[in-house]
Amino acid sequence: MSSTIYGPEKTPEEIAKIVEQTENSDKKIYPILKPGNWVGLRAGAISSNLIGTEEDGDLEVVIAYGMDTPDNFVFLTHDHLKTMDGQFIMNEAFENIDNYNTEFEYSKALQNKVLTASGHDFSSERILSKSHMLKAHKMLEADELLVSIPRRSCMMVISKDADNELLNTFLYLHKNAWEDDSYGNAPIANIFFVVKDGEITGHAALS
Incomplete structure (x- = not known):
C-alpha cells in the first residue's frame, strides 16, 4: 500500500499549527475504500493506493479520506492539503477506523x-x-x-x-x-x- 499523501511543502512550524487546528475539530476523519476508477480521483480527492498503481495502469483499489459531518461525508481534496497535513490526515483516519466499533x-x-x-x-x-x-x-x-x-x-x-x-x-x-x-x-x-x-x-x- 502506498502510504503517502502528497501536498505543498510546509515548515515544521506550519505543520504543528495545522495539526493543532485539526485536533480541535469535532469532525472525525475516516478512510473510505474506493475502486481505482472512482470519479472522485479526477475531481482532486486525495488518496493512497491499496492495490495497484496509476503508473502501471493496474490501480484497483484506493483509500480516500474524508470528514464525517452531521450533514454528510466530505471527501478531502488536494485543496485541503493547503491547510491540513497529509501525514496527520492518514494517522487520524487509521486511528479512527481502528476505534470504530464493529463485531464479527x-x-x-x-x-x-x-x-x-x-x-x-x-x-x-x-x-x-x-x-x-x-x-x-x-x-x-x-x-x-x-x-x-x-x-x-x-x-x-x-x-x-x-x-x-x-x-x-x-x-x-x-x-x-x-x-x-x-x-x-x-x-x-x-x-x-x-x-x-x-x-x-x-x-x-x-x-
Missing part, C-alpha cells in the same frame, strides 16, 4: 466457518484495522484469511484453507453482493483480499 458474527448457515461484519458505515474499511482482523484469525482459528468487501458496509471472512465446497459458496455470496445494487451501497472491488497476521498481504481478482 458467525454464520450459522455456513457451519460457523464464515464471519460477517456488515451493515455499518465503515464495515468494509475495518479491513484496514489490524486489531479487528486479528479477531477474525482467532475466531476462525486460521493463519490466513480471505476477505470479501465487494461493496461499502459489507464484509465476509473465511479461512483460506476452507474446503472447496465452502469456498465455492463463499464465492457465490460475494458474487451476489458484487452484482446487487439494490441497497445502493457503492462498489469497492470484485476481488478477495488475502490477510495474514491481521494485515493485507495480497489479493485474488475474480473478474
Whole structure:
C-alpha cells in the first residue's frame, strides 16, 4: 500500500499549527475504500493506493479520506492539503477506523466457518484495522484469511484453507453482493483480499 499523501511543502512550524487546528475539530476523519476508477480521483480527492498503481495502469483499489459531518461525508481534496497535513490526515483516519466499533458474527448457515461484519458505515474499511482482523484469525482459528468487501458496509471472512465446497459458496455470496445494487451501497472491488497476521498481504481478482 502506498502510504503517502502528497501536498505543498510546509515548515515544521506550519505543520504543528495545522495539526493543532485539526485536533480541535469535532469532525472525525475516516478512510473510505474506493475502486481505482472512482470519479472522485479526477475531481482532486486525495488518496493512497491499496492495490495497484496509476503508473502501471493496474490501480484497483484506493483509500480516500474524508470528514464525517452531521450533514454528510466530505471527501478531502488536494485543496485541503493547503491547510491540513497529509501525514496527520492518514494517522487520524487509521486511528479512527481502528476505534470504530464493529463485531464479527458467525454464520450459522455456513457451519460457523464464515464471519460477517456488515451493515455499518465503515464495515468494509475495518479491513484496514489490524486489531479487528486479528479477531477474525482467532475466531476462525486460521493463519490466513480471505476477505470479501465487494461493496461499502459489507464484509465476509473465511479461512483460506476452507474446503472447496465452502469456498465455492463463499464465492457465490460475494458474487451476489458484487452484482446487487439494490441497497445502493457503492462498489469497492470484485476481488478477495488475502490477510495474514491481521494485515493485507495480497489479493485474488475474480473478474
